[in-house]
Amino acid sequence: MLQSPATRPSPPIETLYEAVKKNLDLAGGDVPLDRLMQLFRHLSDLHDTDVSSPLNMGYFCIDADAASVAAMDETNRRGANIGVTDQHPAAVAFEQYSIDLILAAFGIDPATGIGHFTACGTEANMTAMIVALTDRLSPGGPLQPDYDPALCLGDDGEPEPYDYWRHGSVPLRARPTVYVSPQTHASIEKNARNLIGLASIRKVPVTDDLRMDAAALDRAMATDRASGKYQPFLVVGSVGATPSGIIDPLAEVGEVCRKHKAWFHLDAPWGGIAAFSPDLKKRCLAGLEFADSLTFDPHKTLVPLGAGGAGMFLSRHRDSVARAFNVSGVDVAPHDYAYLSLQGSRVNSGLRVLTAILRPAELAARVAREAALGDQLRAMLRQAGWEIVNDTPLPVVCAIHPAMRSGAFSAEDAVDYLDLEGVLAKPEALRPNEPHALRLGLISRQTDAHSLSYVVERLGKFVAERS
Template sequence: ELVAQAEEYIEGVESLPVAPVLDQAKLQQLLDTFSFDDPGTPIDVLRRFTGELKKHQVHTPHPSYFGLFNPAPSFMGIIGDSITATLNPQLAGWSHSPLAVETERRLIEAFAEKLGLARDETDGCMTSGGAEANLTALLCALVDRWPGVLDQGLQSIGARPVFYASSESHHSFLKAARTAGLGAAALHLIPATDKLTMDVALLRMAIEEDRELGYEPFLIVGTAGTTGAGVVDPLAELADIARANRLWFHVDAAWGGPAILVPELRPVLAGIENADSITLDPHKQLSVPMGAGMFMTRRRGILGKTFSVSTTYMPKEAERLAVADPFVHSLQWSRRFIGLKLFMTLATVGWAGYSAILRHQAEMGDLLRDRLRANGWTIVNQTRLPVVCFTPSDQTWDMATHQRVSDAVVKSGSAWISTILLGGSVPALRACITNYRTQPEHIEKLVTALTKARELN
C-alpha cells in the first residue's frame, strides 16, 4: 500500500493543484477523525492520512512550483531515505555504523574537492540543513579566535565580538548569533549594492570603524546564491579582506554551491575556494529529500576542538582506530544517516548527471526571463542562477499589488510563486526553478497565469 501511494503521487503530482485551500478549522476536524483512544488499522490510517496530506500541502515536487528552494526529490533519494528509515543506523558512534559514517565522510571530501578545497586538508560533517551548518561555522570561527570560550564562556573574551554578512544574507545567521549567546547586535549587516551583493567598500569601512569603537571582528560571511534574488557576493574580494584582517571567511552556498558542477556556471563562484568553511544544502539544488546539509572546512581539527566531549557511556570499540565519532565532531549527537540519499543519487547519476540537471534548470531560468520580457515584465535581479524577480514594465506596483497577483496565481492552482522586497525597498514577484522536471510548457503555463492575474488586478 505504501509503494502504491508513493507511485500514485510521483506519477500524478502534476495533475494536482500546486497549492491547497487554507482552512485551519477543516484541518482540526480532519484530525479529530483519528482517535488515539480508538486506533484504526494500519491500512486505514495509511490510506486516509496520506490521501488527506496530498490535499493539504503545497506540492513542492510539482514542476509548476516556482517557490523557495524545495526541489522534487530524486527517485534514488527517496530510496535512500527509505533504507535509512528501515535500517535506522545510529551515527553518533563510528563503530555503530562504520560504513554510514565513512560514506558521509567520502561525500564531504568529494564535494569539498569540487569546491576547490584540498581533499587531504578538508574536514566536515553532514547537518540537518543550512541553519545548522551556518551555526557550526559561527561556533568554529568563535572557538578558532577565542579557544577559552569552550570552558569559560563568552565572558572570557574580554571584548565585544562582531561578525559581518550582507543585508541580503540568510536570517539563519541572526538565529546563530542569538543561539551562540552573542546576541543579535553582534551581527553587523553590510548594505548591498544596487546589484544586491555585499558592498565591499562599506565592509572595509565597517571593520575599521568597529575596531576604533572597541569591537573585535572575527568572521565575514559571503553568500553564494541569496534566498531573495539568487545573487552571489564578490567572494574573491571578501576572501582578500578576511585574509588581510585575519578573520574567518565562511561562504553560505546552501543553494548556489552546486553551480560549481556546471562548467559554464563555475565562474559565478570564483573565490569560494579561499573560504575557511562552506555551507551546502543537498536538499536544495541537489534534489534529495529534506533535510540534508553539509558543513565543510579547510581547518582540520576545528570541529573536534569545538564539539569534543568525554563520556563513559558511548561505545568504545573504535578507540584504537584513527577515526572520529560523529558525536564529538558535530553539533548533533544521536542522528540519522543523512548522507545516504545523496550518496545513492550521486552513485547512480554521477557528476555528469547532476551537471545536466543543473544546466537544464539554469536554461529554464533563462527561458522564463525571455518569456516575461516578451510579455511586458521587467527583470529586476541580476544572476545567472535560476531565480527570477520581476515587476510590470509599464506600471509601478507597491508590495500589496505584487502580493495580490501572487495570491491570484497561487489560488488558481496552476503554479506557486511568491513576492520579495529586494534591497529592503524594491517589491517584486519571485519565481525560482528548483525542479528537474520543469519544462518549457510549465514556463508558458506560469506566464499565462501571470498575464491573467495582472489583467484582473
C-alpha cells in the same frame, strides 16, 4: 501541454489539526495504522504543495526520484546510528565517501578538510559560528582578544589564559561581531541570538545589484575594531541568497576578511549546486578559495528532504572543527562525527546523496539545463513587459511589472492569482522604496519550456485584467 498544479487549497492549520485529532482520537482505543496512513495521504494530497509539480516555483526543496527514495528506504530500514562508528562501520564508510566527494567538488582537500551532514542549513550555519568563535578567539588564534582575567579562572581558582571553548564570550572586553548583508539568511541572526546576542550582528550595505559592498565591509570592520567596543571575527557571504539568488563578490569580500583576520563563511544552501557544473562553477564560485567554511543543503538541489541530512557543514580547517567540538580528550578521525559536530546520534545520509553525485555528467547537465531555463524565463518576462530586478546566473527570477510601480497591483496579488492557476510563487522585498518583486525559482526536475510558457501566459492574462 497539461501542467499538473503545485498549489492546492490550504485551510488553516488549526482546521486540519482538528480533523487529525478527530479521526485519530485515542478515546476509542488503539488506532489502526491503515487509518493513520490513509488519513495522511488524503489530507496531504488535498492540501500540501506538490513539490514534484513543474509549476513548483517557490523556495527550494527538490522533488524525489526513484534512486534517492530507494536509498532512504534502505537506510531507514537498517536504522543505523553512525554516531556510533564501531557499530555501523560500513554505513560510516559510505557517509565519509559522500562527504569527501562533496568537499572535493568545492575545492577542499579531503585530506585536510572536514565535513558532516546536519539537520538543516541553520544547524550548519550555527556550526560555522561556533567554529569561527573558537578558532579566532583562542590562544594562538589570529585575533588575540582582550579579556578580563578575573573571569578566566581555572579549576584551582587561579587566572588562566582565555580560550573561547572554555570561557565563552563573557570575559571579552569587546563584543564578538558578525557581518552580514540584508540578503543574508535569517538563520545567522537566529544563531547569534542564542550564542552571542543580536547586538553582535552588523549589517553591511549592498550595491545596486544587491551584493555585499566589500568597501563598506572594510570600513565597518576597521571602524568597529578601532572603537574598542567590537571584535570582528566572522563575515557571512551568500551564494544564491534565498530572496534574490544573488552571489556576493567572494574574492573581494575574502580579501577584506584576510585583512581583518576574520573567518569567512559562505552560506550556499542551494546556490552551491553550481559546484557540480563546470560552467556555473566559474560564474558563481570565483573566489571560493577565500572561504574558511560553507553551508550546503543537499535537500534543496540533490535529493529530497528526508530523515536527516538536509544540510551540510564543510570546512578547510579540520583542526579548528576539532577544537570546537572534540570533548573526548584524544585525537579522533574525520568520521568520528559525534566528536566533530553538534549532533551525537546521526542517521546515514551519505547513501542517498551518493545516488545523485555518483552520476556527475547527468548532474552537471541537469544543473546547466535549469540555469538555461532561468535565462529563458527572464527573456520571456522581459518580452512581456516585466523588469528583471535581480542579477544572478542561478535559476531564480525576480520581476516587477511597470503596473506594479503605479500601484495597479502588487506582487502579492500576482502570487495569489498564480496560486489559483496552480503555480507556486513568492513575493519578495528586495530594495527599500521599491515594490515587492514576484519571485519564481526553478527547482522541480519536471519544469520545462512548456511550464515557463504556461506561467508567462497566465501572468499576461493577469496583467491585462489589472491594467
